[in-house]
Amino acid sequence: METVSENRAFGGTQGVYKHASTATGGDMTFGLFLPEEAKDGPVPVLWYLSGLTCTHENAMTKAGAQAWCAEQGIAIVFPDTSPRGEGVADDDAYDLGQGAGFYVNATQQPWAPHFSMWDYVAEELPALLGENFAIDLSRQAITGHSMGGHGALTLAMNLPGRYKSVSAFAPICNPTASDWGRKQLNAYLGGDESAWAKHDATLLMREKGFDGPILIDTGTSDQFIDLLKPEALAHAVAERRQQAALRMQPGYDHSYFFVSTFMEEHVSFHADALYQT
Numbered sequence: 001m002e003t004v005s006e007n008r009a010f011g012g013t014q015g016v017y018k019h020a021s022t023a024t025g026g027d028m029t030f031g032l033f034l035p036e037e038a039k040d041g042p043v044p045v046l047w048y049l050s051g052l053t054c055t056h057e058n059a060m061t062k063a064g065a066q067a068w069c070a071e072q073g074i075a076i077v078f079p080d081t082s083p084r085g086e087g088v089a090d091d092d093a094y095d096l097g098q099g100a101g102f103y104v105n106a107t108q109q110p111w112a113p114h115f116s117m118w119d120y121v122a123e124e125l126p127a128l129l130g131e132n133f134a135i136d137l138s139r140q141a142i143t144g145h146s147m148g149g150h151g152a153l154t155l156a157m158n159l160p161g162r163y164k165s166v167s168a169f170a171p172i173c174n175p176t177a178s179d180w181g182r183k184q185l186n187a188y189l190g191g192d193e194s195a196w197a198k199h200d201a202t203l204l205m206r207e208k209g210f211d212g213p214i215l216i217d218t219g220t221s222d223q224f225i226d227l228l229k230p231e232a233l234a235h236a237v238a239e240r241r242q243q244a245a246l247r248m249q250p251g252y253d254h255s256y257f258f259v260s261t262f263m264e265e266h267v268s269f270h271a272d273a274l275y276q277t
């Protein structure tokens with residue numbers, strides 16, 4: 001693993017690191033903020049999964065999470081959204097290929113050789129963090145934005161016991177019924193829709209739900225709201241009587257101005273779950 005940069009921030013350290021990934025078969029870069037408390041021993045960790053077109057950098061520089069994580073003594077990790085580089089397949093569209101991994105393990109060509117973002121985020125990167133940093137893997141929580149919100153919700157429901165809490169900003173809620181989903185799941189996983197179900201938060205909510213608290217914010221002026229389908233997940237949450245706060249925030253759009261506005265509440269929500277004894 002190579003240290004790309006380390007900067008002091010909010011009493012802790014904002015680092016960027018690069019490593020050879022087995023899951024994606026190439027170099028991956030991620031951001032990691034460690035609060036001051038990490039000097040004294042392992043701290044809980046919040047995962048932040050980013051949306052379409054993002055690298056590890058967007059949320060790291062625009063979501064304003066570090067101040068609140070420092071206050072709560074929590075680390076936050078910003079993985080990339082896909083494999084990248086020469087020899088990695090791509091598409092001209094912004095919503096497929098590099099920058100659009102959708103947090104699945106691709107089984108179809110030309111994506112299968114590198115696009116294993118599920119394994120990367122669920123298995124490889126947590127192990128790497130546990131080995132190299134003062135991170136307590138028994139206390140993890142997860143959040144994300146848009147495609148990353150979809151990733152956070154689907155990881156949380158598929159890996160019971162892994163995350164104490166899950167939240168999302170403007171998540172893609174029902175990708176099997178959306179143009180932000182059908183195209184990508186078809187490309188990465190093939191035409192058999194039964195393979196898509198474990199990557200759809202609404203279907204997972206109907207089938208199994210989440211054993212912990214959920215917080216979701218979406219803006220009423222989100223320009224992509226028809227693709228996100230918050231109403232589908234809301235129906236499933238109500239049917240299941242799942243513990244959840246689903247909020248429609250008046251006038252907010254899809255941008256990081258929206259994300260950063262509600263970040264303090266999301267970090268504090270996760271801190272409550274992470275520090276519960």
Ligand SMILES: N[C@@H](CCC(=O)N[C@@H](CS)C(=O)NCC(=O)O)C(=O)O
Binds near residue numbers: 255
């Ligand atoms: N406007 C974008 C759509 C993608 C988009 O809005 N991406 C969101 C996540 S779904 C984002 O975070 N973009 C990068 C940023 O705002 O820094 C495009 O058409 O390329």
